[in-house]
Each structure stands twice: as C-alpha cells, then as structure tokens.
Amino acid sequence: MGEVIIDFIQTMGIVNITWQQVVMIIIACVLLYLAIAKGFEPLLLVPIAFGMLLSNLPLSGVMNEAISKIQFINPVGVEAFKEGVNAHVSTQTPGGLLHYLFQGDELGIFPPLIFLGVGAMTDFGPLIANPKSILLGAAAQFGIFTTFLGALVLGFGAQAASSIGIIGGADGPTAIYLATKLAPELLAPIAVAAYSYMALVPIIQPPIMRALTTKEERCIVMTQSKPVSKKAKIIFPIVVTIVVSLLLPAAATLIGMLMFGNLLKESGATDRLSDTASNAMMNIVTIFLGISVGASAEAQIFLSAQTLMIFALGILAFAVGTAAGVIFAKIMNLICKEKINPLIGSAGVSAVPMAARVSQKVAQAESPGNFLLMHAMGPNVAGVIGSAVAAGILLSLFG
Known part of the structure; x- marks a missing residue:
C-alpha cells in the first residue's frame, strides 16, 4: 500500500515542478492579468498566456509528441512467413492536444x-x-x-x-x-x-x-x-x-x-x-x-x-x-x-x-x-x- 501511495505522489505535478516552470507560470499569469484586467488585446493575449500556462504545468503532456513503438516478433509455425523474416506489431501513444x-x-x-x-x-x-x-x-x-x-x-x-x-x-x-x-x-x-x-x-x-x-x-x-x-x-x-x-x-x-x-x-x-x-x-x-x-x-x-x-x-x-x-x-x-x-x-x-x-x-x-x-x-x-x-x-x- 505504501508503494502505491508513493507512486501516486510521484505522479503529482507539484513534486515534479522546476524553478523554470514556476517562472513561466508567473509570466503566464502576468500576461493574463494584463489581458483581462488592463484590456491589452485580450483576444490575442488570453489564448497565448493560457497556452503558456498549460504547457508549463509539470506532466500536463499537452505538448507531448506522439510516440510510436515497433515490436519485432518471430512468427514460428506460421507458414506465411519464411525463415529469417520477422513480423512486427506497431503501437502508438497519442500526443498532447496542443501538439x-x-x-x-x-x-x-x-x-x-x-x-x-x-x-x-x-x-x-x-x-x-x-x-x-x-x-x-x-x-x-x-x-x-x-x-x-x-x-x-x-x-x-x-x-x-x-x-x-x-x-x-x-x-x-x-x-x-x-x-x-x-x-x-x-x-x-x-x-x-x-x-x-x-x-x-x-x-x-x-x-x-x-x-x-x-x-x-x-x-x-x-x-x-x-x-x-x-x-x-x-x-x-x-x-x-x-x-x-x-x-x-x-x-x-x-x-x-x-x-x-x-x-x-x-x-x-x-x-x-x-x-x-x-x-x-x-x-x-x-x-x-x-x-x-x-x-x-x-x-x-x-x-x-x-x-x-x-x-x-x-x-x-x-x-x-x-x-x-x-x-x-x-x-x-x-x-x-x-x-x-x-x-x-x-x-x-x-x-x-x-x-x-x-x-x-x-x-x-x-x-x-x-x-x-x-x-x-x-x-x-x-x-x-x-x-x-x-x-x-x-x-x-x-x-
């Protein structure tokens, strides 16, 4: 049970955040303030600042690229494959939405x-x-x-x-x-x-x-x-x-x-x-x-x-x-x-x-x-x- 709790804690963004991400989150919040409170072109600045906020939240994965994995197997006993020829199974992890x-x-x-x-x-x-x-x-x-x-x-x-x-x-x-x-x-x-x-x-x-x-x-x-x-x-x-x-x-x-x-x-x-x-x-x-x-x-x-x-x-x-x-x-x-x-x-x-x-x-x-x-x-x-x-x-x- 203890390992499960530790694993869960390790998946939390707050324990993975870096000072660089903190700086970027602060910058994003300042831009949101300027856009909403001061009216500095909110139609531009609100989407930009919020995108910046999302991508710098640790482990959010919004900008992750898709990951493809190809696993090679030897289909023993399958007549369709000749000796020395491998088949492969392709799996893919989707990327983040904003990517x-x-x-x-x-x-x-x-x-x-x-x-x-x-x-x-x-x-x-x-x-x-x-x-x-x-x-x-x-x-x-x-x-x-x-x-x-x-x-x-x-x-x-x-x-x-x-x-x-x-x-x-x-x-x-x-x-x-x-x-x-x-x-x-x-x-x-x-x-x-x-x-x-x-x-x-x-x-x-x-x-x-x-x-x-x-x-x-x-x-x-x-x-x-x-x-x-x-x-x-x-x-x-x-x-x-x-x-x-x-x-x-x-x-x-x-x-x-x-x-x-x-x-x-x-x-x-x-x-x-x-x-x-x-x-x-x-x-x-x-x-x-x-x-x-x-x-x-x-x-x-x-x-x-x-x-x-x-x-x-x-x-x-x-x-x-x-x-x-x-x-x-x-x-x-x-x-x-x-x-x-x-x-x-x-x-x-x-x-x-x-x-x-x-x-x-x-x-x-x-x-x-x-x-x-x-x-x-x-x-x-x-x-x-x-x-x-x-x-x-x-x-x-x-x-």
Missing part, C-alpha cells in the same frame, strides 16, 4: 487563414483614397531590416535574423509564417514575442510618438479623404495580388489570402463567405493559433540567453519601425503641400487596428476634436501589405 494544434503553426496553415480573415475585415478605402499612405507603411518596415542587421551582428545566421527581424512588422501571422520557413527552431520565442508586443502596442508606441513630435505637429488636423468607388475597391485586391505575386512569388500565399478575404468583402456577391471568414473562421483560428503558440513557450526552450536576445531585438524592431514611420511623415511634410499629422506614421507597423487606434488616442490627448482614425488606417493597412512583402523579400533571399 496537434501546433502543427497548424509549424506547417504554415494558420497564418494564411488569419490573413484571409483580416482581409475580410479590412477596408482598404483609406489607402486607396490616399495612396501616399503606402509610403508610410513602407517606412515603418525599416524596423524589420534594422533588426535583421542587428541580429546578424549578435551572431544569428541570416535565416534566423530574418525571422527575428520580421517581429518589427507587428504582424504575428507573418512572423510565424516566416519562422516556420526559415528558422523553425526559433518559432516559439519569435511567435510569443511577436504577439506579446502586438498586444503591448498601446504601451510601446506613445512615448516614442511624443518624443519625436512637437505639440503643434500632434495637433495637425488632416482634411477628409475623397470617397472611393466600389469598383476601385473590387479592382484593388485583384491588382495587388497580381503585381506582388509576379514580383515576389514567395509572398503570394500571404498576400493572396489577404486580398482574397478582402475581395469576398468588397465584391458584394459573397456576403456569407465574407461573414464566415471574418467571424466564425477567424475566431476559431485565432483560438487555435493563440493557445498553440503560447503552449510552445515551454520553460526548457524559452528561458535561455537566445530567447532574451530575441525579445530585446523584437522591442528594438517595434521601436525603430514606429520611429521610422513618424520621421518619414515629418519628411513628407517638408515636401507635400497638404500637411500630414506625423502620428499616423506610427500606424504603419501593421498591428491592425491597434496601431491606428493608438494614433487616434495620442492625437486626441492633445486636441479632443482631432479625429485621425481613418487617416491612420491608410498606413495601418499599408503596413499589413508591407510586412507580407518584406517577408517575401527575406524568404526569396534566404529561403
């Missing part, structure tokens, strides 16, 4: 589906109405290539540096997609860093935006954009898909899904499909992707010097991307007759619509009557395209 969900990340399935849903929810009208916005979206991708160079200096290879740099695009699906292609061994820290920083955009961006602009610049009121025709909105996703795919075939999957989702929305003939892509499918894939990405952050993988460097480079990428967008908007004001509020440049980092909302919030803190949201959505959606194009460039160069 199977994580295959959607590893195989590059979930990120394009997220892009499909994002496309179905996105209005490219502000970008079409103000084509200059695409320059701000492009400028914000400067953080990607700056961080790529920084990662090379720190000793990462070109493929790993590319995967780390893309964190600066503030686009979690793109970061996951590129990491699965170029540096799958770094997928866990890159994915968690990308989504964590996306959720923390309201904290990271405002100090940088205020530091780089004057009160007068933050109070610039932009004129209302011209209306965009339905025909232009239908043609836009088709043209973008063709042009980008011809120039960068590696970006065709992400851009294609993004623009396909947008075409479902704008065509007016596929309302049911658009509704499914932007609601039910998007919610399901977000849950699966979030909880499986969080579960990949196991203590033995996550708590390392390399992971700390990735997180440091990730915050650098966000900061540089935000600063580059704001600075480029200021440069455009030296050239353009119609003034641009530099705050919308920060929205080019792609986190839709979080970054655009931050631009609006910072502007209204200075001038309550200044409504920048629709103006900021131009560079914001341009940033989505820009990050996918940047990923295509890196994949073409180093894939």
